Amino acid sequence: MNTKVLLTATMLSVFFFGAIGAASVAFAQYMGNVGDAGETGSYTLEEALEIQRRRIEAAEANPSSGSGTPYLDASGVVGAAVIAGAVFGGIAGAFLIRGRSGKYAAMGRG
Template sequence: MNTKILLAASLIAVFTIGLSAQSSVAFAQYMGNVGSEGQTGSYTLEEALEIQTRRVASADANPAAGSGTPYISADGVVGAAVIAGAVFGGIAGAFFLKGRSGKYAAMGRG
């Protein structure tokens, strides 16, 4: 197939999908439920400060609980990094092993 036609069709597809895709609107965080006319709900600043004060007091009272972020478990930071490293390392290892043999491997190298 002609390369220019393929490139043009690809660009048209990308721009068409981009134009027809529904735009998502990001709103800033607000307190409480916002009504259709912009009024805020009953969650006031004083209530927010009280909840945060209770959270800090609970964290101080239970120092062994930590921050709540699991770092070493499989669904935590280190676990996810180890799992991702194993998956992508396995794929890279397979490519390296397959690259040593084949039609385009350097002569005299395996």
């Protein structure tokens, strides 16, 4: 296939999908059903503030619950970093050990 045609088709598809993706961006938080007159429906700002106040009170009443982010759990931040480090470190170690011996290793070094 002609390289110029392939490059042009690729660039057009990138621009086309970029334009489609930019049209579906949300710019504000959804606050409930919006009516014809612009009212926000059943979930008003006052109700949202009341819900947030209750969440703060529940967090203050149970200080042991924390933020909800399990940092030391295997599904948390540190746990995932340790697991990823072990996997990629094991792969790197296997390449290091394999690379020190074999047909293409430098003579006199192992």
